[in-house]
Amino acid sequence: MPEPILNIDRLDAYYGDFQALYGVEMTVQEGEVLAIIGSNGAGKSTLLRSISGLMDNDADQIRYRSEPIGRLRADQIAKKGIALVPEGRQLFPSLSVEENLVIGGQVGRKGPWSLDKVFKLFPVLEERRSVASTSLSGGQQQMVAISRALMSNPDLILFDEISLGLAPVIIKSIYDALPGIVGEGMSAVIVEQDITKALSVSSRVYCLQEGRVSLTGLSDAVSREEISRAYFGVEQ
Amino acid sequence: MDWLNALIQGILLGGLYALFAAGLSLIFGVMRLVNIAHGDLIVLAAYMGLTTTIVLGVHPFVAMLLVIPAMALFGYVLQRGILNQTLGDDLLPPLLVTFGLSVIIQNALLEVYTADPQKMDAGALETASVSVGGLSLGILPLMTFGIAVVIIAGLQFIFYRTALGRAFRAVSDNQDIAQLMGLNRRHVFGLAMALALAVTAIAGILLGIRTSFDPSIGGGRLIFGFEAVIIGGLGNLWGTLAGGVILGAAQTLGAKIDPGWQLLAGHIVFLFILAIRPNGLFPRISG
Amino acid sequence: MTTSQYSVSRSSNAARMATVFGVIALIILIAAPYWAGRADMRLMSELFLYLALASLWNLMAGYAGLVSVGQQAYVGFGGYMLFAATIFLGLHPMAAVAAAALLGALIAVPVALLIFRLRGAYFAIGTWVMAEVFRLSFSQISALGGGSGTSLPVGIVRSIAASRQSREAISYWLALGAAIIVVLAVYLFLRSRRGLALTAIRDNELAAQSLGIDIWRTKFLVYIVTAALTAMTGALIFLQKLRISPDAAFSVNDWTAFVIFIVVIGGIGTVEGPIIGTLIFFALRETLADLGTIYLMVLGAVAIIVMLKAPKGLWGLIRDRFDLQLFPLGYRVKKDDKEGT
Numbered sequence: 001m002p003e004p005i006l007n008i009d010r011l012d013a014y015y016g017d018f019q020a021l022y023g024v025e026m027t028v029q030e031g032e033v034l035a036i037i038g039s040n041g042a043g044k045s046t047l048l049r050s051i052s053g054l055m056d057n058d059a060d061q062i063r064y065r066s067e068p069i070g071r072l073r074a075d076q077i078a079k080k081g082i083a084l085v086p087e088g089r090q091l092f093p094s095l096s097v098e099e100n101l102v103i104g105g106q107v108g109r110k111g112p113w114s115l116d117k118v119f120k121l122f123p124v125l126e127e128r129r130s131v132a133s134t135s136l137s138g139g140q141q142q143m144v145a146i147s148r149a150l151m152s153n154p155d156l157i158l159f160d161e162i163s164l165g166l167a168p169v170i171i172k173s174i175y176d177a178l179p180g181i182v183g184e185g186m187s188a189v190i191v192e193q194d195i196t197k198a199l200s201v202s203s204r205v206y207c208l209q210e211g212r213v214s215l216t217g218l219s220d221a222v223s224r225e226e227i228s229r230a231y232f233g234v235e236q
Numbered sequence: 237m238d239w240l241n242a243l244i245q246g247i248l249l250g251g252l253y254a255l256f257a258a259g260l261s262l263i264f265g266v267m268r269l270v271n272i273a274h275g276d277l278i279v280l281a282a283y284m285g286l287t288t289t290i291v292l293g294v295h296p297f298v299a300m301l302l303v304i305p306a307m308a309l310f311g312y313v314l315q316r317g318i319l320n321q322t323l324g325d326d327l328l329p330p331l332l333v334t335f336g337l338s339v340i341i342q343n344a345l346l347e348v349y350t351a352d353p354q355k356m357d358a359g360a361l362e363t364a365s366v367s368v369g370g371l372s373l374g375i376l377p378l379m380t381f382g383i384a385v386v387i388i389a390g391l392q393f394i395f396y397r398t399a400l401g402r403a404f405r406a407v408s409d410n411q412d413i414a415q416l417m418g419l420n421r422r423h424v425f426g427l428a429m430a431l432a433l434a435v436t437a438i439a440g441i442l443l444g445i446r447t448s449f450d451p452s453i454g455g456g457r458l459i460f461g462f463e464a465v466i467i468g469g470l471g472n473l474w475g476t477l478a479g480g481v482i483l484g485a486a487q488t489l490g491a492k493i494d495p496g497w498q499l500l501a502g503h504i505v506f507l508f509i510l511a512i513r514p515n516g517l518f519p520r521i522s523g
Numbered sequence: 524m525t526t527s528q529y530s531v532s533r534s535s536n537a538a539r540m541a542t543v544f545g546v547i548a549l550i551i552l553i554a555a556p557y558w559a560g561r562a563d564m565r566l567m568s569e570l571f572l573y574l575a576l577a578s579l580w581n582l583m584a585g586y587a588g589l590v591s592v593g594q595q596a597y598v599g600f601g602g603y604m605l606f607a608a609t610i611f612l613g614l615h616p617m618a619a620v621a622a623a624a625l626l627g628a629l630i631a632v633p634v635a636l637l638i639f640r641l642r643g644a645y646f647a648i649g650t651w652v653m654a655e656v657f658r659l660s661f662s663q664i665s666a667l668g669g670g671s672g673t674s675l676p677v678g679i680v681r682s683i684a685a686s687r688q689s690r691e692a693i694s695y696w697l698a699l700g701a702a703i704i705v706v707l708a709v710y711l712f713l714r715s716r717r718g719l720a721l722t723a724i725r726d727n728e729l730a731a732q733s734l735g736i737d738i739w740r741t742k743f744l745v746y747i748v749t750a751a752l753t754a755m756t757g758a759l760i761f762l763q764k765l766r767i768s769p770d771a772a773f774s775v776n777d778w779t780a781f782v783i784f785i786v787v788i789g790g791i792g793t794v795e796g797p798i799i800g801t802l803i804f805f806a807l808r809e810t811l812a813d814l815g816t817i818y819l820m821v822l823g824a825v826a827i828i829v830m831l832k833a834p835k836g837l838w839g840l841i842r843d844r845f846d847l848q849l850f851p852l853g854y855r856v857k858k859d860d861k862e863g864t
Contacts, residue, residue, distance in 0.1 A: 054412050074415035083416070090413045094405040103402055107418035152418065270644030272592065321831050327643050331590050332787055332830050339780055339823035343816040455775060459655060462648045466641070496670075500659040503652055507637055510649075514640040 035202035042208040052084040053077035083154035091133040104151035111153025139170035250484030251381030255439035256461030259432035266428040273338035275458030281440025311433030345451035353448040469516030556692035571702035577797035585792035593650030599772030601757025627754025658773035672768025790836030794850040
């Protein structure tokens with residue numbers, strides 16, 4: 001097996017006195033799409049925040065291309081090639097659509113993604129490039145959030161609940177764009193509430209329950225029963 | 237004619253107040269920090285200008301070329317060394333730390349320069365004037381106002397047209413997400429403070445040419461800048477200029493009624509605007 | 524058979540001991556005119572009045588989240604009201620002190636209505652503007668000496684007591700009384716329902732709001748009461764000095780900067796902090812005051828370091844280390860082992 005792009009080793013995470021993650025172990029292989037599922041409060045977002053440097057961890061708990069990055073700040077990690085599409089989109093309201101995209105590219109990494117390429121992926125953004133990001137619809141904002149992450153030309157992209165609060169038709173169009181994104185050789189981690197969606201786009205799946213990994217497996221091999229047991233922690 | 241003259245003097249004085257306010261407004265906009273030591277930093281810049289003119293024997297405007305980078309560097313170091321540690325949800329630390337800083341700067345200036353009033357010598361410029369429609373306008377007040385307009389236009393350009401300004405706005409909107417874009421907020425805050433103190437350096441030297449100054453006047457300058465910010469509306473740089481002009485005009489017109497009323501008239505106009513338009517005259521239209 | 528029972532109480536051994544020591548210390552302090560020299564009594568009076576100012580500022584900033592750098596407005600206002608009420612209305616100085624408190628509360632109402640429109644740090648500078656307005660306004664009143672100020676007429680001073688010795692004793696007792704009233708008022712207020720609400724607001728404004736606590740009214744009340752007691756303290760300060768001028772009455776350094784340093788160094792948001800801070804401040808002042816400006820720079824630096832490294836001040840450090848609380852505000856759960864219940 002080749003060396004994983006990301007290796008998480010016995011990761012604990014805390015919010016003050018509250019422990020959100022307990023000894024999480026996880027690997028992401030080069031070029032794969034990994035799904036993380038779990039109920040609200042299972043620690044999915046905390047895991048992504050830890051990887052992207054928004055939470056402080058021990059250096060060795062997170063290794064990216066064999067390099068310990070647990071202690072690095074988010075901006076340092078972004079420069080190394082990990083990008084996060086945060087939950088709730090979180091565009092910069094004071095910046096126009098185009099500025100939101102350009103600031104993503106400011107990380108200064110070379111690669112296939114540029115303003116032109118992003119506009120080809122989501123043509124509607126080109127039409128609305130100079131408007132305030134807050135005047136976009138929810139789906140369009142999500143396109144900006146994804147594009148903003150792509151503009152940094154990451155090697156590993158993390159998606160946090162990208163379908164949350166969007167109409168099904170919008171979700172479909174965003175997921176339809178996904179193969180075009182990860183087809184560029186990027187690795188991806190997708191946190192998703194919609195289990196069917198998560199399994200259909202990923203090769204492997206991790207389930208979190210109360211801060212612990214409760215299930216891992218190949219996305220097309222795990223059974224419904226296994227998932228509901230891992231998801232809710234009870235025999236059904 | 238006297239009244240018109242007072243009004244115009246006041247408007248021109250407003251340019252200086254706008255410069256006091258611009259630095260205050262900038263750092264509040266970027267990092268929600270209200271710097272109680274801002275006035276003392278203006279006075280510090282005036283003294284740095286004074287020392288430069290005396291030691292090197294140069295004109296105050298030449299001294300500016302040295303004082304601006306020195307103050308900017310001081311701002312960056314101050315922000316990264318001390319002020320960054322105070323930023324968070326709690327209001328008290330930044331307020332009390334900058335208050336402590338204010339006392340330190342004020343007393344350090346007293347120690348070095350004593351309490352005697354000082355003034356910078358700008359030579360013939362100080363008395364030069366032009367006659368416009370029967371009014372005699374001083375070249376120096378006109379220049380001060382012109383500089384204020386140029387500086388505010390420049391800040392506006394930096395804020396809305398450059399990568400640095402984009403970084404300022406992004407960090408101001410959401411610090412965490414800005415970090416994800418590869419921006420180190422501590423560095424960005426340092427740059428914002430550097431820029432604010434560069435403007436402060438210009439304001440301090442213009443102040444030192446215009447009037448005599450001593451280490452105790454910082455608090456008053458902070459208040460003028462603050463009043464201009466609130467009158468103009470938070471987060472609006474051009475509004476800040478308008479706020480400065482209104483304050484300056486109120487002061488000179490007040491002084492025309494009775495010299496004791498100069499400062500009081502300014503405060504009363506400020507309180508009046510606070511009472512009828514608590515968000516200032518030109519609040520920022522949020523997108 | 525042994526069962527464990529838990530009892531809840533506010534009190535602790537340390538608090539009970541502090542009460543005993545406090546009462547003894549108080550008796551000694553009340554007797555000071557019979558054992559202390561004039562200079563010592565003057566110093567102690569000043570200390571008590573600073574303690575009052577510090578406790579009041581701490582109530583506003585440390586509990587109500589109202590950080591003011593303009594409390595000199597009320598110190599000066601109280602002082603001027605003492606002079607005005609005795610000179611123009613012929614009130615007895617004691618009555619004038621009470622009047623100053625009342626008028627302080629009255630003037631604080633419109634002031635609060637205006638400056639409560641400013642948020643957070645801008646509120647702080649707004650309070651400073653108000654203090655400047657007060658200073659400039661009193662400079663305009665020529666009957667009170669305008670910009671150069673005035674002295675309390677001899678006749679009024681004599682009306683406190685005939686001999687200088689008893690005047691000094693009364694003045695000392697007034698200062699001590701003011702400190703006790705203020706510290707007790709702050710303590711009892713914090714124990715009351717409204718006080719608990721205040722602590723709830725400080726700890727989480729959103730949660731407090733959802734509990735139906737009217738934040739604005741609670742803060743408003745704190746501001747008015749603080750203004751009244753600060754004006755009273757100001758009247759007593761200038762009853763000691765017997766002379767007033769706008770610059771002395773509305774000095775930001777004397778009545779706000781020092782007070783902030785006292786509270787920050789002692790421990791903001793604790794009842795004990797201002798007491799410790801006042802003692803340290805006076806100890807430092809009496810030993811280092813000769814250094815002048817250097818002393819003030821050191822004070823500023825110490826305050827910055829404390830704010831950054833130990834934001835709960837000296838008392839916070841002591842409390843965390845020894846689990847002490849001299850003025851019990853919180854409840855503690857105690858386990859009692861009892862035989863055969």
